[in-house]
Structures are given as structure tokens and as C-alpha cells.
Amino acid sequence: MSSRAEFLKRLEDWGAALTNSILKLQEPVMEIPARTLSNTIWDEKARMLRLGPEKLQRRFLDMKEARRFMQTVLMLRLIVEAIREDVYPTIRDLYYNGKHTIVFKDPLGRTHRENTWDEQAESNAVIEDIEVAANVLREEMGVSADVKGKIVGPIVVRSQGYELDASKFGETALSLPVNVDALEIVKVEATYVLVVEKDAIFQRLVREKFWSQENAILVTAKGMPDRATRRFIRRLNEEYKLPVYVLTDGDPYGWYIYSVYKSGSIKLSYESERLATPDAKFLGLTATDIDAYKISDNYVIAANDRDIKRAQELLRYPWFQKPEWTREVNLFLRKKKKVEIEALSTHGLKFLHDYLRDKIRGRKFID
Amino acid sequence: MSSRAEFLKRLEDWGAALTNSILKLQEPVMEIPARTLSNTIWDEKARMLRLGPEKLQRRFLDMKEARRFMQTVLMLRLIVEAIREDVYPTIRDLYYNGKHTIVFKDPLGRTHRENTWDEQAESNAVIEDIEVAANVLREEMGVSADVKGKIVGPIVVRSQGYELDASKFGETALSLPVNVDALEIVKVEATYVLVVEKDAIFQRLVREKFWSQENAILVTAKGMPDRATRRFIRRLNEEYKLPVYVLTDGDPYGWYIYSVYKSGSIKLSYESERLATPDAKFLGLTATDIDAYKISDNYVIAANDRDIKRAQELLRYPWFQKPEWTREVNLFLRKKKKVEIEALSTHGLKFLHDYLRDKIRGRKFID
Structure with a gap:
């Protein structure tokens, strides 16, 4: 450093x-x-x-x-x-x-x-x-911008000499600093990293003790991630070989957010080498999931013009040229339907936990 | 509890x-x-x-x-x-x-x-x-929504049995939980609470060690505050008699944000008794400050229609019926000019510290 x-x-x-x-x-x-x-x-x-x-x-x-x-x-x-x-x-x-x-x-x-x-x-x-x-x-x-990331889970970090054990935060969380490279990772005992798009879902998983049952590090950056959060996730994957799963809504915006974590963004492509996590897996909802998880019609939202336009853009990006993704994006364009993570409560509020375990254990994520 | x-x-x-x-x-x-x-x-x-x-x-x-x-x-x-x-x-x-x-x-x-x-x-x-x-x-x-608040400073809290000393966070910060009433305040050694509207300014004050020099608790809720952050500030004021200062931009939106901390919001007026901090002082920029602090024209922004409309609304609210406020809002409506906190770097980046100390020590805030 x-x-x-x-x-x-x-x-x-x-x-x-x-x-x-x-x-x-x-x-x-x-x-x-x-x-x-x-x-x-x-x-x-x-x-x-x-x-x-x-x-x-x-x-x-x-x-x-x-x-x-x-x-x-x-x-x-x-x-x-x-x-x-x-x-x-x-x-x-x-x-x-x-x-x-x-x-x-x-x-x-x-x-x-x-x-x-x-x-x-x-x-x-x-x-x-x-x-x-x-x-x-x-x-x-030392130039700052907004920092959005926060974490909890079995990890100990050190900032300016102070040790912080993110497994001992109760219902609070640790906010990441602007420069996460200056954050020393002292100890990691997690099995994987779960990145959650939405803050409210992060809060739920904290309170329902999902991370401690799963021995996972939970991270959220509230929507489109900032540089600090992306860098921190990359470090966990690179330095500690932790699998990284990204949970987003089942719509083109959510899929794009995932791709920013995984492949980098167009605007900051010179930063990918430090920020991207090519190993990240997509754990969010796909177009197929609407049927696969029997999501009730009440939870399904009609796509709007912006969703359609963004889906068409995704199809043009080389980093979405994988059979799994083109199939999902095309299915979305045919059905014109999207779902949010909250739609999983179609089967009760605890179903989110089952869904996450099912996708991880059953390797039902998209790479 | x-x-x-x-x-x-x-x-x-x-x-x-x-x-x-x-x-x-x-x-x-x-x-x-x-x-x-x-x-x-x-x-x-x-x-x-x-x-x-x-x-x-x-x-x-x-x-x-x-x-x-x-x-x-x-x-x-x-x-x-x-x-x-x-x-x-x-x-x-x-x-x-x-x-x-x-x-x-x-x-x-x-x-x-x-x-x-x-x-x-x-x-x-x-x-x-x-x-x-x-x-x-x-x-x-136990119903959650997004939580935006984060803090640092000389305060120790306990959440689900875990003690967290917010003076030992280095460049990270403590994110507040959904239910701050379940957060036990163990020890407070601060002189005052400084609430900062903008996250990036919060980051700066953390890194420039402003809070430790001043022995203050720094809080930000990134714009319009959520319930958890408002409740936490209220508790610091009520239970520990700490003065609360709110630093916002010098525009009607910033002034309204201050009033939400101080007097409550229209939408959640049934909650004011728990959320409002009537003692809170306004430490942000006023219309007068543009001249008082000799802010260069480069930093002054022309007000737009929404600013004007919001200023007119403020003048109708009974809780803005104080000579200091009506004078400032009317001056704003005459000059149609606003400034952001960052405008204080007109006198160098360290000037923000001098400004804060000047306003607090000189009691130049608005009540």
C-alpha cells in the first residue's frame, strides 16, 4: 500500500x-x-x-x-x-x-x-x-465521493489501527470507508459473500440472522454500486477466494447491476482490474424464475419502455453473450414481465431463505 | 422497552x-x-x-x-x-x-x-x-424500510449484547439499525452532535478528524432523514442533553430538511413526539451567509422554480414563523440565489472547519 x-x-x-x-x-x-x-x-x-x-x-x-x-x-x-x-x-x-x-x-x-x-x-x-x-x-x-456500502458477517477488519469485528454488530452494520484499500482485512471466516441490491432486504437478512446461519458476509450498496463497495468485494474474492453471489431484482436493471460487479462498467473500464469480480455469480431472479418458483401473478410487474430498451442494450454487450443470459433476456423481451426480490414472499416471508439456499446449494446461479 | x-x-x-x-x-x-x-x-x-x-x-x-x-x-x-x-x-x-x-x-x-x-x-x-x-x-x-443513518464519535452503544465504540471506527462508520430504540446507549462523552446532510461532507469530516478535535458525534442520513436517524438524534438530545446542530446546503430544501429534524414532518406528525428534536439548531448556510462569508460568485447558483415554490411553502408553515427564518427566506426570494456547503471551499478546503467552529462558538446558528 x-x-x-x-x-x-x-x-x-x-x-x-x-x-x-x-x-x-x-x-x-x-x-x-x-x-x-x-x-x-x-x-x-x-x-x-x-x-x-x-x-x-x-x-x-x-x-x-x-x-x-x-x-x-x-x-x-x-x-x-x-x-x-x-x-x-x-x-x-x-x-x-x-x-x-x-x-x-x-x-x-x-x-x-x-x-x-x-x-x-x-x-x-x-x-x-x-x-x-x-x-x-x-x-x-484522498478525493472522496459518496460511500454506500455496508457489511456484516464473519470478518475482522482494521482501520487506522482500530479492529472491527463485523460479526459483532448486532442489528447495526459496518459502513465501508472511501478508500477500502487502506482497510486491512485481519481475518475472514466466511464461506461466501452475499451481495444484496436492496438495503431493506439486507436489513431483513440481518435481523433474521441469515448470515450467521450461513456463515456468510452480507454486503449492500443500495442499487448501483459505488467504487468502494466493488473494490471491497473484489478483495474478498481475490485475496480470500470467497465465492461471491449477487442478489438483485429480476429486471434488466438488476441484471446490469450484477454485470457491473462482475465485469466492470463502461464508464470506469480503466478501473475493472481493481473493481471487477469476474467470479461473481448471479443469484437474483431471472425471467425463467417467474415460472420456476411459481411466482403468483400478483407479484409480476409489466415491463416499461425503459426496461425493454435496457434489455435490448444488454443483448448487444459482449459480456452478456452467454447462452444463459441471451435466453433469459430474450424470454424477458417476449414476456415483458419483471419481478422484484420481494416477490419471493409469494410463498411466505421465510421463502427468501429457502430460495437463497436452493440456488447456492443446487448451483442454480448464472455465471 | x-x-x-x-x-x-x-x-x-x-x-x-x-x-x-x-x-x-x-x-x-x-x-x-x-x-x-x-x-x-x-x-x-x-x-x-x-x-x-x-x-x-x-x-x-x-x-x-x-x-x-x-x-x-x-x-x-x-x-x-x-x-x-x-x-x-x-x-x-x-x-x-x-x-x-x-x-x-x-x-x-x-x-x-x-x-x-x-x-x-x-x-x-x-x-x-x-x-x-x-x-x-x-x-x-419489526417492519423494516431503508435505513440511511451512520455515525462516528465518542459514543458507545450496545446491540443484541454487542458493544460498539463509535470512536474506534477509523475511517469506517457505524450504520444505524432499523429500530434504534432497541439500541442501548452505554456511554456518551461527546460535547455536541453534528448532523451533516451530505454523505461526502461526512466522509471529509471523518478523514480530517474534525469529530475527534471537537469531541462531537457526527451523523449523516444522506438527504431527507429516515425515521431511525431522526429517532437516534432525538434520543441523544433528550437522554444526554447534547446540543444538536444541523449542517445543510443553503437552499429551501436544506432548510426544510433541518425543520424535519427539528419539528417533524407533516406526513409523520403522529411520530414527532418520538422523532423531533425541538432543540436542534440550524448550522447550515443562510441567504445572509452568501455575503457574510464572502462566498465568491462562482459558488452561487441561480434558484430554480422548485426552489422558489418550496421557499414560498416554507413561509406558510407556522413552524417557520420566526423573524430569523422569514428574513432569510424572503432574502432568498429576493436574490433567488442558493449555495451548497461545498461553496465554503471558496476560502480553501479547511475553511469548513473554521466555519463550523465560528458558528458554534459564536452562537451564529438559527434556533
């Missing part, structure tokens, strides 16, 4: 290289891996999305590039300052901190006003550029 | 009374406090929203009431069953669990089909009816 100071050095060196070019009266140029869909590659062997080899040259003296060049240098400065001052800005702090209007005169003496950036999407994109170009992650720079 | 079994008794007694009416060939009637805006009262002395004295009679033989009567009895049955089976349904589980189609014939032999309920809003409303009518809270019935 490198310290924040080492990452600082890497960022400072980058800034120094740009300055040297200028001092030598050369045009400063940055080389940044392209974070585009066309440069996102499905790595079949590693079973994850990756950033391809394409690189962009960001040139200071190119009119089309000058603005983004300025934004990158500005953000680099803000991050370097934050590390030097030992503060931990959020991505929104950095947006605000760098937002100002540059007033300048052109050769004809006319005054122009240009904002450094207008939307947070712009400053966020620059942070991502800096991550890929300098090979330093946001978390390593 | 009563046990779930005692609450079960209360619900069973209610069901038994209804059955007795029927067995005596009398019309079963329920008496339920009206949860309407007109029956929501601003209790100036207690400084909180309360449910007024108005009660509704829900009669089985009234065509307009029969459906809601059926829904109430159905939900009562589902909850009683859950307690007997020792399961912890979510409000969504209960919605699904009770949703089915009733098929019946009218006196002319025609077949009718009626759904028990169509939307979760209907089943949620019935749960709230049962809460007020039986004087048993959802949490006490």
Missing part, C-alpha cells in the same frame, strides 16, 4: 514535466488513455471490461484542446494542493474550488470571458483523466 | 375486538386518528408538529369505507403473522404479500374483480393507520 505522499510525487512529477516543456519553449503535451466506448474492450480471457490501447494527445496549442488542457492542469493543481494541505476534498469540492471565470483579451483587444468549467460532469471527467494518465486512483489521492 | 410480543398482544386484541363485533352481529367499526394536513397541528409550546384530535370512523358497511377497512384488516393479519413467525418483512414485502385479486359475485350474479391494493402508497398508508390506531410503531412491529 503506497502512501498519499508517494502519489503526490507522481502528480508533482507530471506537473514538473509540463513546466519543463514550457521552460524549454516546447509545446506542453499530455498523453491520456482514451476513455471512450470505442476504446472499451471486452477482455474475454480476464472476463472483464478494459480500457483499450488508444491514447489521446492533449496539446496546449491546439484550439480544440486548450480548454481541456487548462482544466486538467487546474485539477492537477487542486489535487496536489489538497494532498499538501492534508485535506480530503469531495469531487464536488474540487468542482467548486476550481470554478472561476478567466477574463482575457485577444490580439484585437477584445475582452473574452471563459468559465474554467460549468458543470460538475466536466470536472469529474478531468479527475478521471488524471486517474488514467497518472495511474493514481481518486481514492489514493 | 417493550418486546415485540407485547405489541403482538395489542394487535391481536384489536383483531379480536373486530371479530367479537361480527360474532355479536354488530357492524365492525375502527376508530383511527386522521392523518391529514388539517389534523396536523403546530404545537408551539412543545415546538413540534403533532397529530390533532380528529378521528375517523372506518365502517365495514359503508361502501366508501369498505375497501380501506378490508385493507386495514388484511395488513393487520400480515403483520400479526410476521411477528408470530419471527420474520421481519419490509414495507415492500407487505405490499407484495397482501396484493391479490378478490373475485366476487354481486346479488345479480355478475362477477367482479377487485385488487386488494394497486400501489405501495396504499399499503404504506394502511401501515401508518395501524401505527396511529394501535399506538404501535412500525419499528416496534
